[in-house]
Amino acid sequence: MKKNSLSTMNRQAGASALTIMVMVLFFGSLLTLVIKLGPAYLDDITIQEALESLEGTEGLSNMGPAQVRTLINKRLSVNNVRGFEAKNITVEKNGELVVINVDYEVRNNIFRNVDTVVHFQHKYEMKGK
Template structure:
């Protein structure tokens, strides 16, 4: 009959309390960062979709910059983007082509004096129908 050495099994142990505490702190920090920064990326994605949907809009190339900004503001309002300032959008016309540039940053407080700054910059060239 074979003899199984159980002495090696007796020396094995699980994670210590210190390792578990470090893992909880690490994953808790990642989760906090995701909760704080994630909505900024989701809002940016919604802003991109709203601006890209302008391409091919009826009469876009005949509109002035103020009219285009009003149209963008309506689309952002429909998509529940309320904290975005339209001063971050510049509209330029080059003949039939409308160039829309977006440049803004979002600041979030993580903990006490630790903040995140997320910078977004997009540019779109569009033609109206």
């Protein structure tokens, strides 16, 4: 004899309260990480674009390290990058070539005593016109 399919449907109940709570905690934690770490990565992308836009700048090869650093700081302030410090930029001259090293870290508090540290390091070699 064939079993009635209604008896199996009566046993299906869906997700339990514990499963839903675990899912909410997981996705809430993931959303918190995105909200806390996202701005650091967006600022880093802006810093990279500002440094890459220096390629071909008029008189870049003739500028001193302090002048290049000032030029970079002006571009970053226009792009609203505030937490970045000029001491994280090292500028070296190698003949016509200008070597720019950027090495910095961003610390964010997630909650209470749980922090994140994101480290960024970039190196650019470029010439001016």
